[in-house]
Amino acid sequence: MKISCDIISDLLPLYHDGVCNEASRKLVEEHLAECDTCRAMLAKLNDNRIDNRIIHEREDVVQHHAKAVKRKSLVVGTIIASILMIPVLTTFIVNLATAGALDWFFIVITSLMVFASLTVVPLVVEKNKGIWTLGSFTGSLLLLFLTINIFNSQSWFFIATIPTIFGLSIIFAPYVIKKLPLTGFASRHKGLLTMAVNTILLYATIIVSGLFTDGSAEFWRVSLLITSACILFPWALFLVIRYVRANKLVRAGICVLISGVFVAFVEDIVMWAIYGAWQSIFTSANLFDWEVHMISANVNLLVLLTGVAVGSALVAIGLSRKSKN
Numbered sequence: 475m476k477i478s479c480d481i482i483s484d485l486l487p488l489y490h491d492g493v494c495n496e497a498s499r500k501l502v503e504e505h506l507a508e509c510d511t512c513r514a515m516l517a518k519l520n521d522n523r524i525d526n527r528i529i530h531e532r533e534d535v536v537q538h539h540a541k542a543v544k545r546k547s548l549v550v551g552t553i554i555a556s557i558l559m560i561p562v563l564t565t566f567i568v569n570l571a572t573a574g575a576l577d578w579f580f581i582v583i584t585s586l587m588v589f590a591s592l593t594v595v596p597l598v599v600e601k602n603k604g605i606w607t608l609g610s611f612t613g614s615l616l617l618l619f620l621t622i623n624i625f626n627s628q629s630w631f632f633i634a635t636i637p638t639i640f641g642l643s644i645i646f647a648p649y650v651i652k653k654l655p656l657t658g659f660a661s662r663h664k665g666l667l668t669m670a671v672n673t674i675l676l677y678a679t680i681i682v683s684g685l686f687t688d689g690s691a692e693f694w695r696v697s698l699l700i701t702s703a704c705i706l707f708p709w710a711l712f713l714v715i716r717y718v719r720a721n722k723l724v725r726a727g728i729c730v731l732i733s734g735v736f737v738a739f740v741e742d743i744v745m746w747a748i749y750g751a752w753q754s755i756f757t758s759a760n761l762f763d764w765e766v767h768m769i770s771a772n773v774n775l776l777v778l779l780t781g782v783a784v785g786s787a788l789v790a791i792g793l794s795r796k797s798k799n
C-alpha cells in the first residue's frame with residue numbers, strides 16, 4: 475500500500491516526538507526511506523527542536539550568570555561592610571578610652587555611612603538600586619552635617635542641608651518622582667510635581683540663606699524679587715511644553731518667543747530689583763553704534779528681535795500646517 479505524503483505529514487510530529495504507535499512508526503519509516511520531501515520535513519522538525527534547545531540553554535546561561543553576578547555583588551558588599559567595621563571598632567574604643575565618652579566617634583561613623591551608601595548599598599540591594607543608593611546617600615550626608623554641627627556647637631546645619639537637597643533634587647527629582655507609586659492627579663502630573671518640589675526648594679534655599687546671614691529688608695526684597703522673576707522663565711517653558719495643546723512647531727515657537735523676551739529683559743528686571751527704578755536698557759540701544767558701552771544694550775535688542783522673529787515664524791508655520799491637516 476502506497477501512503478500519501480499528506481498522511482505522513484500528519485503523523486510526522488507524533489513520530490518525531492516518539493509518541494505514535496508501532497504500526498504508524500513502521501509506516502512512516504517505510505515512507506521516509508523512499509520520499510525525499512517527507513525526509514526534509516522531518517529534518518526541519520529536528521532543526522526546530524535544536525533551536526528550542528539552544529534558546530533554553532541560552533536562557534539558562536543568562537539566568538545562571540545573573541545569579542552569579544548577584545552572589546558576587548553580595549559577597550563584595552559584605553566584604554566592604556566588614557572592612558568598614560575596622561575603623562568603626564577602633565575609633566569606638568579610642569574615643570571611649572581618651573574622652574571617657576563618645577563624641578567625635580559619631581562623625582567617623584556618619585562619614586563611613588556616607589561612603590557605605592555609595593559602595594555597599596548598590597551592591598547588596600536587589601530592587602530599586604538607584605532610589606536606595608540616593609536615599610541612603612542623602613540621609614547619611616545630612617546626618618554627617620548634623621553630627622559635625624552638634625560636635626562643634628555650630629549652626630550651619632540648615633544652610634548646608636537645604637541647598638544640598640535642592641542641588642540633588644534638580645538632578646534626581648525627575649527620576650525619583652517617576653519611580654514613586656503615585657495615584658490620581660499626582661500620577662498624571664509628575665512633571666508639575668517635580669517643578670513644584672524644585673521651586674519650593676529654591677525658595678527654601680533663599681530663605682535659609684537670609685535667615686543664616688540675618689538678611690536685611692533689602693536682602694529679602696532683592697532676592698525674592700529676582701528669584702520670583704527668574705523662576706517664571708522655566709515655569710513658562712514647562713507649562714508650554716507640557717500643557718499647550720498644539721503641534722511641536724507651535725510650542726517650539728512659543729518657547730523661542732518666551733526665551734527671547736526673557737533673556738532680553740532679565741538684566742532690566744535685575745537692575746529694577748536692585749535699584750528700585752525701572753530704566754530699560756533698550757532706551758540706549760542703537761544697532762548702528764557698536765561702541766563698548768553699547769554692546770550689552772545692542773545684544774539684548776538683537777536677542778529680543780531674533781526671538782520674536784524666529785518664534786513668530788515657527789508659530790505661523792506650525793499653525794498653517796495644522797490648518798492644512
Ligand SMILES: [Zn+2]
Nearest residue numbers: 479509511512
Ligand atoms: Zn512523502
